[in-house]
Amino acid sequence: MNLGYTEEQKAFRDEVRAFLNDNLPKRLSDKVAGGKRLTKADYEEWHAILNARGWLGVNWPTQYGGTGWDAVQRHIFEEETTAAHAPRIVPFGVAMLGPVLMAFGSDAQKAHYLPRILNGEDWWCQGYSEPGAGSDLANVQTTAVRDGDDYIVNGQKTWTTLGQHADWIFCLVRTSKEGKRQEGISFLLIDMKTPGIEVRPIVLIDGEPEVNEVWFKDVRVPAANLVGEENKGWTYAKYLLTHERTNIAGVGFARAGLASLKRIAGSQSHNGKPLIQNPFFAAKVAQVEIDLMAMATTNLRTIAAAASGQAPGAESSMLKVKGTVIRQQINALAKQAVGPYAAPFVSELLDEGTNVDPVGPAEAMPATQAYFNNRKLSIYGGSNEVQRAIISKAILEL
Amino acid sequence: MQFKLTEERQMLQDGLRRYLADSTDHEKIAAATDGATGLDHALWDGLAEMGLPGAMFTEDQGGFGGEGFDIMTVAEELGRAGLPTPLIDSALLSGTVLAETRPELTQDLVAGKIVGFAHAEPGARYDLAHVATRAEKTAEGWTLTGNKAIVQFALAADGFVVSARTSGATDAKEGISLFLVPHEHVTLRDYPLNGGGRAAEMTLDATLPEDALLGEAGAAYALIETAHARAIAGQCAEALGLMETIKDLTVDYLRQRRQFGQPIGKFQALQHRMADVLIEIEQARSAVINLCGNLDTPERDLHVSAAKNLIGRVARQVVEESIQMHGGIGMTMEYALGHFAKRLSMVDHRFGDADTHLERFIHLSQSAA
Numbered sequence: 001m002n003l004g005y006t007e008e009q010k011a012f013r014d015e016v017r018a019f020l021n022d023n024l025p026k027r028l029s030d031k032v033a034g035g036k037r038l039t040k041a042d043y044e045e046w047h048a049i050l051n052a053r054g055w056l057g058v059n060w061p062t063q064y065g066g067t068g069w070d071a072v073q074r075h076i077f078e079e080e081t082t083a084a085h086a087p088r089i090v091p092f093g094v095a096m097l098g099p100v101l102m103a104f105g106s107d108a109q110k111a112h113y114l115p116r117i118l119n120g121e122d123w124w125c126q127g128y129s130e131p132g133a134g135s136d137l138a139n140v141q142t143t144a145v146r147d148g149d150d151y152i153v154n155g156q157k158t159w160t161t162l163g164q165h166a167d168w169i170f171c172l173v174r175t176s177k178e179g180k181r182q183e184g185i186s187f188l189l190i191d192m193k194t195p196g197i198e199v200r201p202i203v204l205i206d207g208e209p210e211v212n213e214v215w216f217k218d219v220r221v222p223a224a225n226l227v228g229e230e231n232k233g234w235t236y237a238k239y240l241l242t243h244e245r246t247n248i249a250g251v252g253f254a255r256a257g258l259a260s261l262k263r264i265a266g267s268q269s270h271n272g273k274p275l276i277q278n279p280f281f282a283a284k285v286a287q288v289e290i291d292l293m294a295m296a297t298t299n300l301r302t303i304a305a306a307a308s309g310q311a312p313g314a315e316s317s318m319l320k321v322k323g324t325v326i327r328q329q330i331n332a333l334a335k336q337a338v339g340p341y342a343a344p345f346v347s348e349l350l351d352e353g354t355n356v357d358p359v360g361p362a363e364a365m366p367a368t369q370a371y372f373n374n375r376k377l378s379i380y381g382g383s384n385e386v387q388r389a390i391i392s393k394a395i396l397e398l
Numbered sequence: 399m400q401f402k403l404t405e406e407r408q409m410l411q412d413g414l415r416r417y418l419a420d421s422t423d424h425e426k427i428a429a430a431t432d433g434a435t436g437l438d439h440a441l442w443d444g445l446a447e448m449g450l451p452g453a454m455f456t457e458d459q460g461g462f463g464g465e466g467f468d469i470m471t472v473a474e475e476l477g478r479a480g481l482p483t484p485l486i487d488s489a490l491l492s493g494t495v496l497a498e499t500r501p502e503l504t505q506d507l508v509a510g511k512i513v514g515f516a517h518a519e520p521g522a523r524y525d526l527a528h529v530a531t532r533a534e535k536t537a538e539g540w541t542l543t544g545n546k547a548i549v550q551f552a553l554a555a556d557g558f559v560v561s562a563r564t565s566g567a568t569d570a571k572e573g574i575s576l577f578l579v580p581h582e583h584v585t586l587r588d589y590p591l592n593g594g595g596r597a598a599e600m601t602l603d604a605t606l607p608e609d610a611l612l613g614e615a616g617a618a619y620a621l622i623e624t625a626h627a628r629a630i631a632g633q634c635a636e637a638l639g640l641m642e643t644i645k646d647l648t649v650d651y652l653r654q655r656r657q658f659g660q661p662i663g664k665f666q667a668l669q670h671r672m673a674d675v676l677i678e679i680e681q682a683r684s685a686v687i688n689l690c691g692n693l694d695t696p697e698r699d700l701h702v703s704a705a706k707n708l709i710g711r712v713a714r715q716v717v718e719e720s721i722q723m724h725g726g727i728g729m730t731m732e733y734a735l736g737h738f739a740k741r742l743s744m745v746d747h748r749f750g751d752a753d754t755h756l757e758r759f760i761h762l763s764q765s766a767a
């Protein structure tokens with residue numbers, strides 16, 4: 001048992017730190033730390049900086065221009081970038097589609113799409129969920145019917161994160177209504193500029209249009225855009241979901257959130273003393289910190305197992321549940337900490353360089369909006385109820 | 399023992415429920431929040447005609463109620479509709495102060511006139527005694543200087559009841575005075591609120607006549623505390639109404655939403671949690687009844703803090719569970735739940751959060767023993 005990093009890993013951590021120190025624009029880290037609205041251009045700028053260093057394909061092998069890092073290195077990178085308030089890497093192309101193409105795409109697809117993900121030419125979004133297919137993803141009803149060299153796609157996707165920015169969408173579509181539902185699903189790449197696609201942003205409870213509805217009406221998609229085999233999409237989708245679940249614990253985000261919570265609670269005064277010295281509040285902060293310390297080690301235990309070749313299975317479900325609950329608790333405490341000033345909502349304050357003064361402490365509004373927004377953590381990526389069902393089946397064998 | 403509403407209250411409740419169901423919804427509330435004052439004035443006038451502020455005052459004061467259970471009846475209905483109104487500020491906070499110090503003015507409040515309440519200050523958090531705003535006696539009257547925080551419906555108000563310090567240290571209970579300040583004497587920076595409605599930061603640099611003082615100089619703390627006890631009763635009852643609507647929305651959704659070939663309400667994991675939500679909402683109702691039945695007893699403050707603590711805890715559970723059990727749709731502002739959940743979530747950010755009242759409850763119950 002050895003809890004520390006090796007000398008090599010420490011050297012790697014220092015390298016990442018030095019890189020962030022030299023290359024992460026202060027403009028961007030200020031926006032992230034201040035809870036400001038990130039634009040498409042902000043994400044693209046950060047992707048380009050990482051790509052120039054060869055560090056955008058975090059979970060990609062070197063043969064495709066990725067880092068080739070192991071699980072521990074990826075973990076260190078994640079920890080350091082969140083601690084430095086770097087924008088997150090938009091996951092849809094890099095973390096989700098990339099690995100699917102590498103595993104199941106044709107050579108032509110790999111050669112075409114993978115470099116474009118890294119160099120920023122294509123912004124991808126994820127078209128899995130539909131109004132009738134959420135937790136029950138196998139229920140997708142969007143159809144793709146073969147017509148010569150094309151598929152004709154009809155239907156609707158929803159909850160499509162940042163679809164309003166996207167050039168491309170990877171979709172689960174129904175190509176067969178025979179047999180088991182899972183066996184009639186295909187994985188299709190669709191250009192968002194194709195005629196017949198309509199995108200409508202949905203405003204979430206934090207006031208931001210983060211997700212979209214996407215409609216397809218007689219959309220013609222070249223059959224060459226099919227990934228792998230027809231009716232095998234479910235297998236690829238499952239494969240993708242296991243990638244979505246790496247780093248699912250969000251320890252880096254939780255640590256950054258805890259640090260910010262302590263700062264806020266230190267600056268808020270409660271009956272003449274800093275709130276952080278109030279025993280009621282301090283007890284709650286301590287409780288969540290204790291949970292996080294243990295969680296971080298649970299996470300490392302899973303990473304170590306993965307590094308020694310064990311595929312992450314139902315363990316990632318444990319990390320998802322505990323990790324999201326801890327982050328949501330931190331968000332709830334930060335909202336509590338800002339007190340009465342959780343109430344004002346001035347949307348312009350989220351813009352960079354706004355000349356509107358904050359109402360009350362500057363951190364109040366971002367803390368409140370983060371609480372509302374992060375209710376999503378326990379809903380998406382497989383809801384926490386679905387994760388618990390996986391744990392009881394796969395680990396407990398109930 | 400009698401837990402039924404009186405006939406009059408039952409009629410008021412039924413009438414309000416019908417009227418509100420016909421007149422408002424989350425989209426209209428959002429539109430009013432984006433409007434000039436945050437208030438749907440036609441709706442407020444209609445409510446005034448139905449006797450909504452009137453039920454907050456006794457017959458002597460020109461109303462037809464004034465007891466704790468009148469507050470509960472009315473505020474719960476406003477909560478069910480999710481409707482932000484100046485009822486708490488104008489009728490319960492300013493109204494309690496004016497009924498005591500300027501009884502001749504309560505008629506106007508009963509008729510629907512809005513008098514805002516400007517007591518809380520930027521650094522006060524939830525400390526009722528924290529007043530840094532100063533009032534200086536001059537030859538002509540008073541000058542008030544200072545800042546007030548999150549004054550609700552400030553742009554809809556004709557005037558304000560404003561607290562200011564005439565003596566003592568910033569956090570002292572002694573030395574706080576109340577003034578009636580016309581709208582044109584204050585500077586406001588207004589903004590929308592999470593959960594609907596608008597509020598403003600207020601800057602005071604006002605010269606007022608001698609009779610602007612309400613009651614005795616320096617001795618207003620007890621009256622402020624009484625006004626807050628009534629306001630908290632209203633706020634907790636409103637929270638209860640919000641919870642009832644959220645519960646109904648969620649139960650309906652559990653019945654209608656199908657995944658894996660069945661209504662999600664058939665999953666035991668969700669059934670048990672919804673059952674817990676129901677149990678806690680019944681607890682919340684009892685806590686509000688305890689408070690409203692004790693507004694005029696020596697146990698008042700203990701029940702204020704008990705109710706505010708319990709409502710704060712249950713509110714969080716109801717908000718988080720209802721969003722979770724809805725899945726993605728619970729995250730949007732397009733569906734009604736978003737508004738109701740946010741509004742309920744804000745209850746713990748006014749008049750003291752659950753922890754503040756837990757601390758106060760401990761203090762009160764230990765000093766009573």
Ligand SMILES: Cc1cc2nc3c(=O)[nH]c(=O)nc-3n(C[C@H](O)[C@H](O)[C@H](O)COP(=O)(O)OP(=O)(O)OC[C@H]3O[C@@H](n4cnc5c(N)ncnc54)[C@H](O)[C@@H]3O)c2cc1C
Nearest residue numbers: 126128129134135159161376380383385665722723725726
């Ligand atoms: C902010 C946000 C961003 C998203 N981004 C994307 C995206 O980019 N692309 C995409 O494809 N999707 C995205 N999603 C969709 C997300 O994956 C779904 O919301 C999720 O799968 C849940 O589906 P649902 O919303 O339809 O809820 P439902 O599946 O209807 O679930 C409702 C409730 O029932 C529970 N439930 C369901 N089945 C069971 C069961 N068997 N046992 C017990 N409880 C159960 C759920 O846990 C939940 O509490 C996003 C969602 C959100 C909120």
